[in-house]
Amino acid sequence: MMRLLRVELKRLLARGTVRWSALGLFVVVALLVAVASMQARPLPADEVAQIRASFEVQVEVWENEGDELVAQCQASEDADTSPGADYACDEMTGPVWEDWIGPEPTFATSGQEQAMALPLVGVAFALLVGVTFVAAEISTGSVGLWLTFEPRRSRVYWSKAAAAAVGVLPAVAATFLLGVAGIYAAYAVHGRAGDTDAQTWVALAQTGGRTLVAAALVALAGAGLGAILRHTAAALGALAVWFLVVEMLVVPGIDAELQRWLFGTNLTAWIFGGGEYWVTECKVTDQGQVCEYLPREISQTQGGLVLLAVVTVITLLAVALFRRRDVS
Structure with missing residues (x-):
């Protein structure tokens, strides 16, 4: 099995789509650092x-x-004779310089928020690599040829899925580290590191670790989708429909509470150590119907369990179909 895995890793690295996707990942990270640099730069005199x-x-x-x-x-x-009238006159004060110049952006505030885009970019890269690595080989007939050398289909599938999961980790780890370092440097060079202490770096390290776990699992899911749909465009189209239509439009429109079980919501909850979604609650009062927009929290544990469950279901279905379907 280890020999098959080494072979598949070489095949993964040899694919032009994977190399170009990795290059695109580094370009996106460079753009994030450039944006941070522009935001960290002090205003002209x-x-x-x-x-x-x-x-x-x-x-x-x-x-x-x-x-x-x-x-x-x-x-x-x-x-004003209306009940509860309050014009907040006691809060009227003179102009405050901080309000005019705006808060000073620092790495401890703005920089960390910008760094939170890095895990999402890395996970998207892992999903793309997982999908294209398996789907492209099935659609081009490479898998059929490979099975003449290694006829045990389960070993072939698991070696490919494992290669996708392992192969994406160096790029995801490197871009996360480079992105965090670059964003920090963009603020530090202007003396705007802010209140950055050991706890800040521990939190970022934990986010990076969970990002690597998520990237490996998402790559496994991408490989499974590639094996199920057998074509890269079909798999990417299905993902686009799911995230852009089902998760963003259909489910919130049916019942906002169902957002608790969406894949994207739980994925971010796992990566960032917890998450939330919003629901609208309305009630009838003496003044008519009053609606509030309220948050609902999702724990990191739930996010990890849902992520693992989805990946497991997709992988088991992919293995079953790969073992029984014609791949020529």
């Missing part, structure tokens, strides 16, 4: 000066007219 001038004008206006504006607000609130 002349632009800061313009903002400062406008701010000082408003400060002067507030010093001259602030008391009058608060009094007008209070008078309007007192004249």
